[in-house]
Amino acid sequence: MPTPSSYIIWLIGPDSYYVTRLCHRLCLNPDYQVRRFTSVAAALAARPSPGSPLPNALVLDSDDAAQQLPQRLLAKLRERLPEAPLFVLADQANATLEAQLLSQGITAYLVKDAGSPERLWQALAKTREPQPTPPPADSPASHLLLGEHPTILRVRELITKAARTSITVSVSGETGTGKEVVAQAIHAQSSRVGKPFVALNMAAIPRELLESELFGHEKGAFTGAASRRTGRFEEASGGTLFLDEIADLELTLQAKLLRVLQERTITRVGGRDAIPFDVRLVVATHRDLAAEVRAGRFREDLYYRLLGLPIELPPLRSRGQDVLLLATAFERAFSQQNGLPSRPFSKEARQALLNYAFPGNVRELKAVVELATVLAEGAQLEAADLPFRNLAPVADGPAPKGQHPSLREQTLAIMQQSLNDMQGDVVAAAGRLRVGRSTLYRLIQSGELRLPTSAT
Numbered sequence: 001m002p003t004p005s006s007y008i009i010w011l012i013g014p015d016s017y018y019v020t021r022l023c024h025r026l027c028l029n030p031d032y033q034v035r036r037f038t039s040v041a042a043a044l045a046a047r048p049s050p051g052s053p054l055p056n057a058l059v060l061d062s063d064d065a066a067q068q069l070p071q072r073l074l075a076k077l078r079e080r081l082p083e084a085p086l087f088v089l090a091d092q093a094n095a096t097l098e099a100q101l102l103s104q105g106i107t108a109y110l111v112k113d114a115g116s117p118e119r120l121w122q123a124l125a126k127t128r129e130p131q132p133t134p135p136p137a138d139s140p141a142s143h144l145l146l147g148e149h150p151t152i153l154r155v156r157e158l159i160t161k162a163a164r165t166s167i168t169v170s171v172s173g174e175t176g177t178g179k180e181v182v183a184q185a186i187h188a189q190s191s192r193v194g195k196p197f198v199a200l201n202m203a204a205i206p207r208e209l210l211e212s213e214l215f216g217h218e219k220g221a222f223t224g225a226a227s228r229r230t231g232r233f234e235e236a237s238g239g240t241l242f243l244d245e246i247a248d249l250e251l252t253l254q255a256k257l258l259r260v261l262q263e264r265t266i267t268r269v270g271g272r273d274a275i276p277f278d279v280r281l282v283v284a285t286h287r288d289l290a291a292e293v294r295a296g297r298f299r300e301d302l303y304y305r306l307l308g309l310p311i312e313l314p315p316l317r318s319r320g321q322d323v324l325l326l327a328t329a330f331e332r333a334f335s336q337q338n339g340l341p342s343r344p345f346s347k348e349a350r351q352a353l354l355n356y357a358f359p360g361n362v363r364e365l366k367a368v369v370e371l372a373t374v375l376a377e378g379a380q381l382e383a384a385d386l387p388f389r390n391l392a393p394v395a396d397g398p399a400p401k402g403q404h405p406s407l408r409e410q411t412l413a414i415m416q417q418s419l420n421d422m423q424g425d426v427v428a429a430a431g432r433l434r435v436g437r438s439t440l441y442r443l444i445q446s447g448e449l450r451l452p453t454s455a456t
């Protein structure tokens with residue numbers, strides 16, 4: 001009998017072994033009242049008598065027909081019970097379907113495996129916690145690696161495999177190819193999902209502060225260390241630590257990191273205690289790490305320790321029709337966030353997208369599509385609305401300089417403005433611009449961006 005504190009869960013799914021086990025698992029929580037339905041239609045038909053409580057959460061096991069979810073009924077269910085978080089359990093990862101369902105308002109898409117009851121349990125518990133701040137409206141969700149190209153399907157397979165254990169994962173690929181998305185996807189699919197995901201960019205932290213940033217420091221460890229501070233290894237406890245631009249780690253810190261990984265303990269700067277840690281490490285670089293080893297800039301022993309499960313992200317220009325799939329997803333998400341009607345790309349625009357080489361990969365595609373959405377006046381997004389540096393294939397050589405500033409010039413101007421507005425706070429500027437911090441640091445290093453004088 002539900003008590004006033006009961007949390008009512010409608011579990012919708014066939015009479016299978018999985019659902020029975022899940023029901024049993026959920027019922028272990030004395031606060032949960034689980035009501036079972038064998039189909040969405042049956043749940044829709046359940047008319048709670050006046051005064052009887054509505055469900056607090058809906059869990060739908062899509063059975064083996066992940067591709068054939070009863071979308072219409074699902075939409076009805078969402079409409080009938082808009083407040084209840086809705087979790088969909090599916091047999092296989094399908095980022096396109098997941099993105100589509102998330103845009104229809106489901107709360108999470110979980111792939112069924114041995115760990116999924118636990119992940120669902122944690123996700124349900126989360127919905128009961130007061131949410132301090134709503135997550136940023138940055139759909140498609142930041143952990144979804146969209147794409148149907150065989151190389152991306154393979155990457156998603158590797159993500160699922162990596163998620164089952166705590167193996168270290170090393171991700172390589174050009175800038176903007178989605179290395180951080182891979183790290184987030186592994187975290188989101190793993191049993192660590194309820195714990196922190198912490199990202200640290202090696203290129204973004206001044207050398208002298210990096211050790212303390214990674215491992216923390218004790219009070220008085222160095223000038224300016226006014227109090228004890230925990231490092232990223234401790235912050236990520238139980239979760240995932242994403243170390244980006246790992247090739248930028250200098251040799252002395254490489255030796256320290258190696259020791260930490262061998263001993264599975266960290267010592268704070270200025271401290272004595274060896275503190276054990278439990279984190280999954282995902283490392284990434286846009287450089288060829290093996291070449292860095294050959295050049296003597298990266299320790300070979302650390303290289304082998306970090307290699308773990310290697311995942312390589314291909315450049316966007318070699319992913320065929322994925323350019324169009326991603327462009328459409330970004331256009332829809334951006335229009336939705338900004339209350340604009342979604343518009344298709346014209347045939348010429350699609351061809352232009354396929355012809356362009358995207359040196360900045362998916363990040364550049366996203367920027368181009370978002371700007372096109374802002375600039376376009378017509379019912380479709382036209383080729384002329386796409387603000388490329390050069391509409392012709394890159395192999396044709398750079399476009400002659402016209403009176404209009406190039407996309408790169410416009411982008412740099414926007415970045416510079418943001419850096420100025422944030423008084424040179426690179427992290428805040430990168431957050432506002434939604435670009436990787438390393439991108440800003442690289443542009444500052446190359447002299448294309450300047451820190452405002454007040455910040456230096």
Ligand SMILES: Nc1ncnc2c1ncn2[C@@H]1O[C@H](COP(=O)(O)OP(=O)(O)OP(=O)(O)O)[C@@H](O)[C@H]1O
Binds near residue numbers: 140142177182
């Ligand atoms: N396959 C994808 N599906 C959806 N979004 C993607 C995909 N790949 C990249 N993105 C988006 O593109 C942008 C860049 O991705 P991300 O930051 O993961 O790239 P990166 O390879 O880590 O870049 P960097 O080398 O600069 O650190 C982000 O906004 C990310 O959400």
